[in-house]
Amino acid sequence: METAIKLEHVSKNFGxxxxxxxxxxxxxxxxxxxxLGPNGAGKTTTIKMLVGLIDFDEGEISVCGADVRRDFEKxxxxxxxxxxxxxxYRYMTGLQNLRQYxxxxxxxxxxxxxxxxxxxxxxxxxxxKVSKYSLGMRQRLGVxxxxxxxxxxxxxDEPTNGLDPAGIRELRDILRNLAHRENVCVMVSSHLxxxxxxxxxxxxxxxxxxxxxxxxxxxxxxQTKGTAGRYHYAVDSAERAAExxxxxxxxxxxxxxxxxxxxxxxECMEExxxxxxxxxxxxGVGVCTVSPVETQRLEDAFIELTKGETQIA
Amino acid sequence: MLKLIKNEWIKVFSKISxxxxxxxxxxxxxxxSVLMKISMNSSYGGYTYTDTDIEGEISYLESSRDPGYxxxxxxxxxxxxxxxxxxxxxxxxxxxxxxxxTYQHDLVYPTDQLTDERRAQLSSDFDAVTSxxxxxxxxAYANAKIEAIERSGADSELTEIxxxxxxxxxxxxxxxxxxxxxxxxxxxxxxxxxxxxxxxxQQEAGTYISDAVMEETDNSLAILNYRxxxxxxxYIDENGSTDNPFWLAFMQSASLLTVASVLMIVxxxxxxxxEFSTGTIKFLLINPVKRSKIIWSKFLMLMLLAAALLAGVYxxxxxxxxxxxxxxxxxxxxxxxxxxxxxxxxxxxVLEQYLLNSVGMFAMTTMAFxxxxxxxxxxxxxxxxxxxxxxxxxxxxxxxxxxxxxGRYLIFANMNLGQIxxxxxxxxxxxxxxxxxxxxxxxxxxxxxxxxxxxxxxV
Numbered sequence: 001m002e003t004a005i006k007l008e009h010v011s012k013n014f015g016x017x018x019x020x021x022x023x024x025x026x027x028x029x030x031x032x033x034x035x036l037g038p039n040g041a042g043k044t045t046t047i048k049m050l051v052g053l054i055d056f057d058e059g060e061i062s063v064c065g066a067d068v069r070r071d072f073e074k075x076x077x078x079x080x081x082x083x084x085x086x087x088x089y090r091y092m093t094g095l096q097n098l099r100q101y102x103x104x105x106x107x108x109x110x111x112x113x114x115x116x117x118x119x120x121x122x123x124x125x126x127x128x129k130v131s132k133y134s135l136g137m138r139q140r141l142g143v144x145x146x147x148x149x150x151x152x153x154x155x156x157d158e159p160t161n162g163l164d165p166a167g168i169r170e171l172r173d174i175l176r177n178l179a180h181r182e183n184v185c186v187m188v189s190s191h192l193x194x195x196x197x198x199x200x201x202x203x204x205x206x207x208x209x210x211x212x213x214x215x216x217x218x219x220x221x222x223q224t225k226g227t228a229g230r231y232h233y234a235v236d237s238a239e240r241a242a243e244x245x246x247x248x249x250x251x252x253x254x255x256x257x258x259x260x261x262x263x264x265x266x267e268c269m270e271e272x273x274x275x276x277x278x279x280x281x282x283x284g285v286g287v288c289t290v291s292p293v294e295t296q297r298l299e300d301a302f303i304e305l306t307k308g309e310t311q312i313a
Numbered sequence: 314m315l316k317l318i319k320n321e322w323i324k325v326f327s328k329i330s331x332x333x334x335x336x337x338x339x340x341x342x343x344x345x346s347v348l349m350k351i352s353m354n355s356s357y358g359g360y361t362y363t364d365t366d367i368e369g370e371i372s373y374l375e376s377s378r379d380p381g382y383x384x385x386x387x388x389x390x391x392x393x394x395x396x397x398x399x400x401x402x403x404x405x406x407x408x409x410x411x412x413x414x415t416y417q418h419d420l421v422y423p424t425d426q427l428t429d430e431r432r433a434q435l436s437s438d439f440d441a442v443t444s445x446x447x448x449x450x451x452x453a454y455a456n457a458k459i460e461a462i463e464r465s466g467a468d469s470e471l472t473e474i475x476x477x478x479x480x481x482x483x484x485x486x487x488x489x490x491x492x493x494x495x496x497x498x499x500x501x502x503x504x505x506x507x508x509x510x511x512x513x514x515q516q517e518a519g520t521y522i523s524d525a526v527m528e529e530t531d532n533s534l535a536i537l538n539y540r541x542x543x544x545x546x547x548y549i550d551e552n553g554s555t556d557n558p559f560w561l562a563f564m565q566s567a568s569l570l571t572v573a574s575v576l577m578i579v580x581x582x583x584x585x586x587x588e589f590s591t592g593t594i595k596f597l598l599i600n601p602v603k604r605s606k607i608i609w610s611k612f613l614m615l616m617l618l619a620a621a622l623l624a625g626v627y628x629x630x631x632x633x634x635x636x637x638x639x640x641x642x643x644x645x646x647x648x649x650x651x652x653x654x655x656x657x658x659x660x661x662x663v664l665e666q667y668l669l670n671s672v673g674m675f676a677m678t679t680m681a682f683x684x685x686x687x688x689x690x691x692x693x694x695x696x697x698x699x700x701x702x703x704x705x706x707x708x709x710x711x712x713x714x715x716x717x718x719x720g721r722y723l724i725f726a727n728m729n730l731g732q733i734x735x736x737x738x739x740x741x742x743x744x745x746x747x748x749x750x751x752x753x754x755x756x757x758x759x760x761x762x763x764x765x766x767x768x769x770x771x772v
Contacts (some may be wrong), residue, residue: 072601076600079599087592090591091327101315104320104601105601142596
């Protein structure tokens with residue numbers, strides 16, 4: 001596992017406004033890294049600084065050991081990416097576009113072009129002009145473009161934008177394969193949190209230009225888990241069950257005649273559940289199913305973490 | 314770098330608009346040749362006087378009483394009475410005017426010095442010359458002229474000079490009825506030789522004649538003699554004028570480079586700006602290539618394209634003009650220095666004219682490129698470029714007329730190198746060196762601005 005991207009105390013001002021503030025981040029080869037943040041948090045700015053589209057005021061950025069400023073060509077030789085929208089030359093065919101990028105990079109053969117076209121599933125449409133492509137197809141072409149030169153670092157700004165569900169799934173598989181089999185560092189930014197949950201190994205959360213935390217996806221979910229839990233009861237009489245819960249000092253929420261939910265908190269939720277179920281049985285309430293309601297998805301964790309800071313900076 | 318230039322080249326030639334503009338340039342070049350052909354076909358012919366015309370001329374002269382009208386009346390009467398020299402394009406017509414001016418003038422307006430002897434001689438010379446004119450016999454006329462000149466009492470050198478055209482025509486069996494091109498050449502030689510003779514006489518008498526005047530006469534004579542010796546009917550002179558329609562059309566087609574300039578400005582104006590407006594700039598810049606290389610490749614592509622267009626217009630104009638007028642490859646470019654003739658290739662001379670004409674194209678392309686890079690707006694770049702191309706010369710004219718001498722430092726005042734070289738600059742004493750240096754300074758400023766703007770731009 002090598003360091004792929006390294007940002008050290010990077011800051012960027014747009015006029016007087018500090019868009020990125022003392023950002024430190026390190027990603028590794030072989031991982032899919034998710035870059036999360038509300039609108040205007042500085043995600044795209046950070047990505048643009050990474051690929052040299054804009055300059056930064058303080059700090060240092062290196063890609064695979066090469067300094068982005070001092071050694072731009074060497075650093076970029078290891079980077080492939082899409083920044084913002086996948087805008088290609090509309091008056092050329094998909095293949096002609098790829099050939100343009102192939103000529104600007106080292107060691108890209110016609111064979112390799114065919115390979116990436118096949119990989120993103122554009123083989124049948126590659127000879128059409130890009131002006132006839134849908135957004136999803138252009139996104140695929142953008143991904144193909146970014147993979148041409150076997151980059152060690154792949155930076156994709158909202159890559160699932162415009163893709164259909166099947167396409168999203170395909171892309172997810174492609175990216176996870178690249179990271180886990182070909183040891184590529186994939187950095188993805190997206191607003192679709194559920195997507196990130198399925199795609200990423202680690203996520204970094206950025207708010208108002210500051211990196212709040214970098215954790216693995218499981219850790220992030222677990223962070224808020226174990227402090228509260230909701231359970232769904234299917235019973236023969238919801239009212240009688242609610243009566244039993246009240247006697248046990250437990251609030252409940254009636255969903256309908258046969259369904260109700262309770263929210264448990266505290267350290268020993270399992271003990272409480274056992275006690276409650278025993279009481280229901282003793283009171284003669286027929287219990288059909290008891291199931292936990294999973295609420296602590298990444299989205300909730302994200303909103304929780306950025307609470308009060310989602311105002312656009 | 315070559316691959317980057319190739320990329321830019323492909324981008325330009327993937328757009329349909331490029332082909333539309335190229336077709337436009339082609340239509341202009343071909344259309345220009347055809348229009349030249351049509352306009353040149355209406356050639357000038359002679360006019361033949363009828364009896365009514367002659368009566369009309371006589372009555373007009375009688376009423377107007379312009380100085381020398383009596384002589385003219387006599388001539389018209391002679392023309393009518395002997396039914397000769399009525400066609401203005403014939404040699405007889407010119408010869409008759411000459412006969413009246415030379416031999417009748419002194420008889421009609423006698424002075425005190427006119428001796429009887431001289432009077433008799435003038436009459437006999439007039440009769441000898443006019444009888445040959447009436448007979449339409451060129452050889453008899455030429456011999457009569459030679460004899461008359463020999464008798465006129467001029468010194469041997471002058472006699473030699475004055476009889477030269479007639480002797481040359483007779484010796485070479487040339488007859489003006491066949492309209493040989495040598496006729497005007499030998500006449501011009503005689504005229505210049507006499508001029509030179511007069512200069513020498515004046516110099517001997519102590520009048521100052523500048524060397525430049527003498528040298529110019531010598532140079533003109535050298536070229537005329539060269540043409541006779543080497544049988545050169547048509548040639549291009551140092552001012553670029555020629556009587557050969559093919560070469561004339563070929564040279565004038567150089568003005569069509571303005572149309573090519575418009576094409577170049579459109580391409581240059583879009584070349585950087587369009588990358589921004591379509592968003593493709595981000596994909597261009599995340600490649601492992603320095604920005605300076607990308608902007609260089611764009612500029613070099615433009616220069617390459619301009620050079621290709623220049624060559625294209627030269628070749629296509631040459632071919633279409635050759636088709637329209639028939640190419641004559643035996644037309645040399647003749648100049649003379651110190652009385653020695655220098656023979657140059659006309660193709661090279663015309664190419665030089667094209668190159669001088671294309672200076673504006675290269676300059677305006679660079680300017681549009683700069684604006685495109687700096688403002689990222691193709692509309693502004695193209696608009697300013699075309700306006701400068703069309704209105705630049707007008708602005709310099711106005712400034713020159715208003716006496717604003719700083720106008721000479723404007724780029725427009727220095728773009729027309731061909732004009733400046735031939736000495737017709739808008740501002741006084743503008744040398745080619747000055748223009749070239751000014752242009753280079755502008756180009757460097759344009760390029761530096763374009764490069765700096767592009768490499769530092771936040772995308």
